[in-house]
Amino acid sequence: MLRVAVIGAGAAGLCVGRHFLARSDVFQATVFEQTNRVGGTWVYNARTGVDENGLPVHSSMYHNLKTNLPKEVMLFPDYPFPENLKSYLTHSEVCKYLEDYAEHFGVLSIVEFNTTVEHIAPLNEDDVNNPRWEVTIRNLNSNKKSTSTFDAVVVCTGHYSVPRKPEIPGLSEFPGLVMHSHDYRHPEVFAGMDVVLLGAGASGQDISIDLASTANRIYLSHNRPRIPSKMPGNLEQHYGIKELTSDGKAVFKDGQERKVDALMFCTGYDFVFPFLDSKCGIKVTDNHITPLYQHMFNIKYPTMSFIGLPIKVCPFPQFHLQSEYIISMLTGKVKLPSAEEMHQSAEKEYNEVISEGMAEKYAHFLGPKQWSYNDKIADSAQCSRLSPMVEKLYKYTWKFRHENILTYKKREFRIVGDSFEDVSEKLGICSSE
Numbered sequence: 001m002l003r004v005a006v007i008g009a010g011a012a013g014l015c016v017g018r019h020f021l022a023r024s025d026v027f028q029a030t031v032f033e034q035t036n037r038v039g040g041t042w043v044y045n046a047r048t049g050v051d052e053n054g055l056p057v058h059s060s061m062y063h064n065l066k067t068n069l070p071k072e073v074m075l076f077p078d079y080p081f082p083e084n085l086k087s088y089l090t091h092s093e094v095c096k097y098l099e100d101y102a103e104h105f106g107v108l109s110i111v112e113f114n115t116t117v118e119h120i121a122p123l124n125e126d127d128v129n130n131p132r133w134e135v136t137i138r139n140l141n142s143n144k145k146s147t148s149t150f151d152a153v154v155v156c157t158g159h160y161s162v163p164r165k166p167e168i169p170g171l172s173e174f175p176g177l178v179m180h181s182h183d184y185r186h187p188e189v190f191a192g193m194d195v196v197l198l199g200a201g202a203s204g205q206d207i208s209i210d211l212a213s214t215a216n217r218i219y220l221s222h223n224r225p226r227i228p229s230k231m232p233g234n235l236e237q238h239y240g241i242k243e244l245t246s247d248g249k250a251v252f253k254d255g256q257e258r259k260v261d262a263l264m265f266c267t268g269y270d271f272v273f274p275f276l277d278s279k280c281g282i283k284v285t286d287n288h289i290t291p292l293y294q295h296m297f298n299i300k301y302p303t304m305s306f307i308g309l310p311i312k313v314c315p316f317p318q319f320h321l322q323s324e325y326i327i328s329m330l331t332g333k334v335k336l337p338s339a340e341e342m343h344q345s346a347e348k349e350y351n352e353v354i355s356e357g358m359a360e361k362y363a364h365f366l367g368p369k370q371w372s373y374n375d376k377i378a379d380s381a382q383c384s385r386l387s388p389m390v391e392k393l394y395k396y397t398w399k400f401r402h403e404n405i406l407t408y409k410k411r412e413f414r415i416v417g418d419s420f421e422d423v424s425e426k427l428g429i430c431s432s433e
Helices: 011-022 091-104 202-211 315-331 339-355 368-380 388-403
Strands: 002-009 027-032 116-120 134-137 145-150 150-155 176-180 194-198 219-220 233-238 242-244 250-252 257-259 260-263 284-285 288-290 305-308 414-415 417-421
Touching: 002 011, 002 116, 002 145, 002 194, 011 027, 011 091, 011 315, 134 150, 134 260, 150 176, 194 257, 202 219, 219 250, 305 417, 388 414
Parallel strands: 002 027, 002 150, 150 305, 176 260, 194 219, 194 260, 219 233
Antiparallel strands: 116 134, 134 145, 242 250, 250 257, 284 288, 414 417
């Protein structure tokens, strides 16, 4: 019987926990969760800063958030969303889905709530194939610590909880409100304000639209190509921020400037693993985690793995495949390449990122490469590939997001075999796009 420690009971931790339970003849898994419920980042918390235990609030959900992918592609392959739900979900609907998933597969029986993992280290450093793992936890209710030994560790702590804030000249003298999107909850806080948002990824775009109903003016600052979609009438797009001034101005890289009352960083998050001892061999440099094979396996000690590191992907289906790969490797159904081959593979992938003109922080960015990655993971695990519908619908929905960011979440879809049907026109919605 192999003892496995899973860190985190968000979507990734629940998924791999479900797969370990399916092989209870081989595995005895424990999922450690520092809060009192499952769901990870999908658990809305009105609090910001620190939680009731004095730990940083994990969730980045804001009150009005809706998914930017439809439920028809978000689902785990073995557990559908309720059919009565609309395609684009609220955060509470996704959280309920994860709770139902955990209950359906019995994962709650192996979760230790209100437990934070404080330290993980290999016991036998010289045995790279079976180092065994010493895991120290602290119960947040009793404040008691305990240490146990495991045969494998799966890290599922996500990457939407530690805000990433770039340095901006003049920020320390800027008199206005400064916030990261991690702490954004309600648009009413910015009522009547002129707000500049730095970053136009998913959060920057969605929050700028959420703010439009209450803020006076919104300045969406980014260095990407201009968003072609129709935007709220009180929103202007600008290039990145060159500097901030002590009299409350944002000076953009093209020389334009605007007086603003608030700055919101929509600049993403940092990968952090404070509980990993340096002996684990894991290093993080500008969000590039090394040494990893297929964004998952610790090359130095392959019995330590990670789920959910790739960026710009359809997450839940990918978690399912990554979980299958971990199970197949730990049971001996499949073998990983040699350490040398894994290093060469990781180096090749990273060099491709750099050759495409991307910075090191995008080392785990997949985007359009996610589909070939998913197929490779499935084939390596010797499990079923995802339905081709997932890729088809994902690409189809991003087309509409690109064309009309204001209305695309009104669309409705239905799964039809290995394809899908857009029933928006049939239901009389989105006909004016």
